[in-house]
Amino acid sequence: MDLRALRYFVTVAEERHVGRAAVRLHMTQPPLSRAIRNLEKDLGVRLFDRTPKGVGLTPAGKALYDEARALLAQADRVRARVTGAGRLSVGTLADTAEQVGRSVVELFRRRHPGVTVDIHEVDLGDPTAGLRAGLVDVALTRSPFDDSGLGTRVLRSDAVGVVLRDDDPLARRKTVAPAELAARPGVRLPDHTDPLWTDYWTSGPPAEDAPVVWTIQECLQSVLWNGSAALAPVGQPLPPGLVLVPLTGRPPSDLVVAWRKTNEGPLVRAFAESAAA
DSSP, rough: OOOOHHHHHHHHHHHHHHHHHHHHHHHHHHHHHHHHHHHHHHHTTTOEEETTTTEEEEEHHHHHHHHHHHHHHHHHHHHHHTTTTOOEEEEEEEEHHHHHHHHHHHHHHHHOOEEEEEEEETTTTTTTTTTTTTOOSSEEESSOOOTTTTEEEEEEEEEEEEEETSSSGGGSOOOBBBBTTTTTTOOOTTOOOHHHHHHSSSSOOTTTSSSSOOOOHHHHHHHHHHHEEEEEEETTOTTTTTEEETTTTOOOHHHEEEEGGGOHHHHHHHHHHHOOO
């Protein structure tokens, strides 16, 4: 395996379509397809399931995906160190970067104008926003999640509510109790998501046929189309047709900056200080 082949593989995995991946990589489709086949031959496993609509990761492909992203991120950091360039990779979960605000960007840029910042947005299946996989140096995310081995700094705390269709009988209430959501369909987070995170952000054990949501927008659209109940921080922007009612008996969720305790370098500390200023 070489880094170029891994970059090709990761791009195809993210696009779920060889043609779209080729466009993103600024290359034609045939050499990209050959590179993926050669990688599968080299590893002796099938990485993708091919369908007329695109491709999906096989179990072997899913295993390689996380490892490949970590290897590529490490290679980028090594390259930055060798060339002497300051570089910081920041992981964000959903819209956490937007919620921190422009002031953080301006403060960090003013203090460290020569640092290149790489932004890596993750889905709801990874509340550490790439920290656990070694993809980023620092993360903007929300609690609660397993923070073993991680340092965190709380930026603010937000109450949590339930997102409902505006024609739901509970939508006109001032507050809703968790027990009142038992009869409503919920949503499922991806398999193998941190249990602490899953328990907090779901309204109860989901049904087997509940839709799996990977992003905030998928979650909100599931409520809109299916009448599901989903949890979100109070203040979460909503599309027309949805309302958010405060949920009782649920502690606030903290917006945090997080980092690996084994990687408390000066840029990581500087970013955490800028975020908390």
